[in-house]
Amino acid sequence: MSTRQRTLLHAAPGALSGLVAGYAALAVAELAAVAVRPEAGPVTAVGGAAIDRTPAVVKDWAIRNFGTDDKLVLQLGILVVLAVFAMALGVLAQRLRRVASAGVLLFGAVGAWAATGRPDSPGALDAVPSVVGALVAAAVLYLLAGCPAASGRPWKAPSTASGMDRRGFVVGVAGVAAASTGIGFLGLRLNAAGTKQAAASRATVTLPPPDSAAPKLPRGADLKLPGLSPFTTANRDFYRVDTALTVPRVDVGTWKLRIHGEGVTRPLTVDFQELLARPLIERDITMTCVSNEVGGSYVGTARWLGVRLAQLLREAGVRPPSKGGPADQLLARSVDGMTIGTPVETVMDGRDALLAVGMNGEPLPFEHGFPVRMLVPGLFGYVSACKWLQDIELTTFDAYDAYWVKRDWAARAPIKTESRIDTPKPFASLTAGTVAVAGVAWAQHKGIDGVEVRVDGGDWQRAELAAEGPVDTWRQWWWRWPAKSGTHTLEVRATDRTGYTQTDKRARPVPDGASGWHSVVVTVT
Ligand SMILES: Nc1nc2c(c(=O)[nH]1)N[C@H]1C(S)=C(S)[C@@H](COP(=O)(O)O)O[C@H]1N2
């Protein structure tokens, strides 16, 4: 046996004790989090704190590379880091029991700091899961390291008492692992029960019919071509972008919305039934995320049902700045501490800004903001579309920077006119002859006037447009391409109803949305 192998063999029981202690910490902490708040669990808290502190470029990179799996990747990353540190502390405990146990408490402090520092944290109570978890882990590590077997020595040279020690160590490790698994399962069970209650509350919601139905879509607005995005995006296919590691599950029975702040002469608090008692409008609206890359998939259209936000603001006595109102920013707050700032002027300029309760004929899915979210046609989601809404404060852009604005994104961000090739797909192999090139183009609240396609940098060719739907929706287009053999680059650009043609200048999403022409390279044989 080489010295290296021997060192590893000696370290093994220590590393194992560390792992088991870490496992116990997480199980206990997550169970405690069920009692406190699911979001106060250390993995969620540390993950959330990491998200809060990640620079926009890195977040952008993560979204680009991992897509909607970015959060799973983050959580797995946290677990791997924890496991490595747990093993290291376990090995350290073989020599320095007290120091290693104190080190474990340090990790608890990090968890507690992360949990209480989240924007949605109600306070010190959120520290409890991390602290309790760390105390348990420190105790486990201290006790296991007390077995002579954990030092690694008896494995090499069984001494008199070592048989018992070894058995004691193995029984200890197995016992802690089994108990942690039981506690972990209990936590999962209880969590599922809470989720069930929220789901049950969602199931009780019946949405009244709209007082103003969505304008009927003209025939031919949805071309239904293979490979082309359908006009209406199904809820299960709708993109999801948010900072929530666990989807907030709000019990609609206890939900309330408060409207208050500068220039609010009649502060308002409404519950869900009171909100539904207002006139409801139903509208097709295309949402877009500022993080959407050119050609990306963070754009979708749904049929939304909701209350006019401007009407509620007028009820509260709010006047837009152009009519002398003192507040130019509407600050929306969610139950998970998100803040989203929207120009009051835009919300009250007559467009269909909504407090949405329904999405494609059902109550909002939990992932998309149940029970109520905001939507403002023409503005990127991060400055308009607050999910899990619970508070609206009238303030000024000078006085307050919303969540994303604190993180390098622009305070005001209208959606940029963009277009996308849906079919053919990048690097598709096609047969020579007529090929249908098709996609979508959007310029919410302006409308799409024209779409052009070109091949290999040649002349721009006018594409056919689908029948025009509402001004806040995207528009499908298609073009018949006489494809000849070879490798070709297809490019698309749109012109909106203000006469603006999409710039070819490539911009990254930060700070106010990507720009440039979408291009697709294909091979024709
Ligand atoms: N509470 C909350 N609301 C939020 C966000 C968030 O992170 N938290 N993200 C915003 C962003 S950036 C976008 S693009 C839209 C996405 O809405 P969707 O997930 O329903 O598509 O929600 C917005 N509302």
Ligand SMILES: [Mo]
């Ligand atoms: Mo977004």
